[in-house]
Amino acid sequence: MAEPSPTAPQSYLSLVETCDNFSPARSAEKLATWRLAPGPSSPAIGLLRPSVVLQLINENKGTPDEQKPWSFFLDDTDKPAMTFAPWVDTPAKRTAVMQEMLERWRDTGLYPNVIGPRKWRGEMYPIYRNPFGKNDAPLEEAGDESGLNYAFRMERAACALFGTVTYGVHMNVFLDDPVHGCRIWVPKRAKTKQTWPGYFDNSVAGGIPAGLGPFESLVKESMEEASIAEEVVRSHARAVGSISYFFSTSEGWLQPEIEYLYDLRVPSNADPAPFQPKPLDGEVESFELLPLEDIVPKMRAGLFKANCAGALIDFMIRHGYLTPDNEPDFQEIITRLHGRFEYNTW
Amino acid sequence: MAEPSPTAPQSYLSLVETCDNFSPARSAEKLATWRLAPGPSSPAIGLLRPSVVLQLINENKGTPDEQKPWSFFLDDTDKPAMTFAPWVDTPAKRTAVMQEMLERWRDTGLYPNVIGPRKWRGEMYPIYRNPFGKNDAPLEEAGDESGLNYAFRMERAACALFGTVTYGVHMNVFLDDPVHGCRIWVPKRAKTKQTWPGYFDNSVAGGIPAGLGPFESLVKESMEEASIAEEVVRSHARAVGSISYFFSTSEGWLQPEIEYLYDLRVPSNADPAPFQPKPLDGEVESFELLPLEDIVPKMRAGLFKANCAGALIDFMIRHGYLTPDNEPDFQEIITRLHGRFEYNTW
Structure with a gap:
């Protein structure tokens, strides 16, 4: 090179x-907030571009009785936000939902310049409940998260897709x-x-x-x-x-x-x-x-x-x-x- | 003590x-922006509490042909703002307008806990066009401002009245x-x-x-x-x-x-x-x-x-x-x- x-x-x-x-506030493209749980009191953990929002909504296609991993909602001030569905409520479940989805996106050629085979890092990064504040809330489930206080783990290369810190x-x-x-x-x-x-x-x-x-x-x-x-x-x-x-x-x-x-x-x-x-x-x-x-x-x-x-x-x-x-x-x-x-x- | x-x-x-x-954005009391010149493109130089806005509007009482030093306006997004009147267009004039007004306020007992005789410092502080950016715009009038690149000077104790940096x-x-x-x-x-x-x-x-x-x-x-x-x-x-x-x-x-x-x-x-x-x-x-x-x-x-x-x-x-x-x-x-x-x- x-x-x-x-x-x-x-x-x-x-x-x-x-x-x-x-600057998110001056972004030409409208962005949705990614929150850990529904409602504006849940801290923002990322920012989603429209194409990613549509892709996540697409994840929820299927029969009505299936468990869907994502929720789209408008907060109190009508700002769009995505969140995990209520059943995805532990670090282990969030990590698993993200991992299955991201590997599938990678293998089906979605976002190849971000998570394609040559971009995939194979390193897990922590996603904190609050990127600036004390992250000392007890884990809902310590399990495989080794007692650390983050909300879940995610493939490193994918962080840029979701605007996580x-x-x-x-x-x-x-x-x-x-x-x-x-x-x-x-x-x-x-x-x-x-x-x-x-x-x-x-x-x-x-x-x-x-x-x-x-x-x-x-x-x-x-x-x-x-x-x-x-x-x-x-x-x-x-x-x-x-x-x-x-x-x-x-x-x-x-x-x-x-x-x-x-x-x-x-x-x-x-x-x-x-x-x-x-x-x-x-x-x-x-x-x-x-x-x-x-x-x-x-x-x-x-x-x-x-x-x-x-x-x-x-x-x-x-x-x-x-x-x-x-x-x-x-x-x-x-x-x-x-x-x-x-x-x-x- | x-x-x-x-x-x-x-x-x-x-x-x-x-x-x-x-945090101005979370202030319980609504605040007006103090701009150097009318229009939202003019940089904000301070923040004004409602009582100060009313006091400045009160300064403009008088006969219609008098020169009034203040302008109140709503910017493009209908946010209230105060500015010097167009004729107050040099550092020396701004400094003089502020000095006459503040000494009068002090002597008539306005805001005694901020600019009363015991609070008055007798020190002039610089007010910059842009508290963070390059202040390298040439002075409209160097004169008594010694070639320095600020918009005007003001009594130190009064800075808190106007929210200037x-x-x-x-x-x-x-x-x-x-x-x-x-x-x-x-x-x-x-x-x-x-x-x-x-x-x-x-x-x-x-x-x-x-x-x-x-x-x-x-x-x-x-x-x-x-x-x-x-x-x-x-x-x-x-x-x-x-x-x-x-x-x-x-x-x-x-x-x-x-x-x-x-x-x-x-x-x-x-x-x-x-x-x-x-x-x-x-x-x-x-x-x-x-x-x-x-x-x-x-x-x-x-x-x-x-x-x-x-x-x-x-x-x-x-x-x-x-x-x-x-x-x-x-x-x-x-x-x-x-x-x-x-x-x-x-």
Whole structure:
């Protein structure tokens, strides 16, 4: 595949807008809310495009005495919403209903650019009752959900079909000293990657699968993607916040994302060898230790994966490189990188 | 005045909610938008409660040939809005109209708890065309506005009457070493302060007046409030982001605020004396160097000024003390501390 082509230098806000490029309230296409249970008091867990709403309604064809898995309703303010049917009332049942349906959609060629055989990930992602709030309600049925407090699990690739929030971890491994300034380990994504081939990335980045917490996901990804040993991550990685943004693909699929951020600063008196990332699983072509001033032009030329540019911009804000005195879009950038996913679309 | 009384330990989210306690969209009282010019394309610069709208309409009483400074209109979607009359079309004219009116309101006893003689600050605050975006439109008239790019200036105390965004700087001066852990210099506000007497504060905090940029305001406040020399701040303070939240007073006045945040870490090998804050202008009763683990219980007991608790919580997030693994409200806290001020109220 081709290398990405550099653009003319973009502003930092423009880079953020590439990543946070969708507002449900301003969507040209009308969207329905996906709720866990009927009624507007049930939290929204996703957003559905018209074609998906019709497909779900189509699922309910059949004889009148069959159990139908979906309900369509209008809420108190006449906004359209979909929900599981009342009998689909446990995490295990929801997971099973989704899995059977999605595998059938995949095998019959529905939405091939999202869940086709080449897009299917075979990874289960958690769908939370409330993507922002405490998810501490007891499970109706712990069972195969390992006691975790999400509403159900779903194939990763399908999340974009339903506009459900996905969660990830992004870490910058960096050195900072008076002689060289700030230098960050920057990977280049393999040219064979399905998404963003050949683009630059954050030192370690990956999605959080069902059953793993954020830090444990970071430990796992650090080894799998960058060969950084578990004890190095546990001793030196530090949680530093998150970014959240609403991304829509070029085909209009909806990917609201929350990325938990970590800094791993290589101590100035330490042997740098254990901190040096190396490709392991083929997802990364190479790692390079680049001064921040060399990274910025690459980022502004659009050569970083969009959300990795967002994480780098947050790094530059937290470390004093972008300030309210030197960046005219400072406040707009900060609030766009920490968006709430209000599912008020009508 | 009395010392503040400790509350039962509050969650971090509850502390944030004390500071971000208002949502225009969910306001019980209907609010009008204050726009710079008629028409919904002109950016909102404030929110007006019904009593202020009536007061502004009352300003326009008089003979028909008089120049009236205010216009009331309904926008395209029939939302009520106030604006300056077309002839009030330069920063200097807007500043003059506001100043004459506010001094008259003060002298005739209107809104005594907001702009009465004891509340009046005698400090001019900038009102920007767009509180979040680039404010780089050329001034219609530079004149007495010193070439700065705001729409006009207004008495600080009056900002809460009009729901205009105010800007400030907050800095934590801290030491961090393996022996003592993280320790922060914490001031106690003077018992004679009009707002939040006797509460704990951030090491340095203050509003940004018209004519000063964020960092220059920080330099000024560091000396005035904490006796920290200019060269210490210039060499060691680092911009680390911002928090933004919508605060409403107990009387319902509206104070959306953006606070630019700074960290000043005392280098571990430096003489600590120049970094030690000392009261200077009488606004602070005393400074104490407190371990973070002693600060947290005071904060959770409600003994910090609300927005200073917000800045401390942001500090704890950036420095790895609050993480997505140990704080169930992590994402809710982050997005609430980085709110956008959407003035969609109807």
